[in-house]
Amino acid sequence: MRIGELAAATGTTPRALRHYEQAGLITSERAANGYRLYDPGTAVRVRNIRHLLDAGLTLDDVQVFLPCLDGDVTAGPASEAALRVAAERLAVLEGRIAAQAAVRDRLAAALREATGARIRPVA
Numbered sequence: 102m103r104i105g106e107l108a109a110a111t112g113t114t115p116r117a118l119r120h121y122e123q124a125g126l127i128t129s130e131r132a133a134n135g136y137r138l139y140d141p142g143t144a145v146r147v148r149n150i151r152h153l154l155d156a157g158l159t160l161d162d163v164q165v166f167l168p169c170l171d172g173d174v175t176a177g178p179a180s181e182a183a184l185r186v187a188a189e190r191l192a193v194l195e196g197r198i199a200a201q202a203a204v205r206d207r208l209a210a211a212l213r214e215a216t217g218a219r220i221r222p223v224a
Contacts, residue, residue: 102139111147124160146170
């Protein structure tokens, strides 16, 4: 399967697939003409990578899941390492949310002060 076919089959882009390959999450062979050729089973792996990324993990985080990327990553019990990575990522996201909420609150307060409370920020 060529890169365009894999991209179409998984709803991603060739650029993303090259990025996943560079990160060591997927592999390809090279045809005589230099084109990347992927095993059809790579589609399952890419869908699992996308699922984990959509859940908020990073490509580095996904490395922990390598042993189970070729199956259903949601079916089996999570490993201790996977749970640790997910908990760490959640803590990072919660920290970022808290920081952004603090910035929002300071901006809202400054806006109220500057306008004499005539303008209410949209929630």
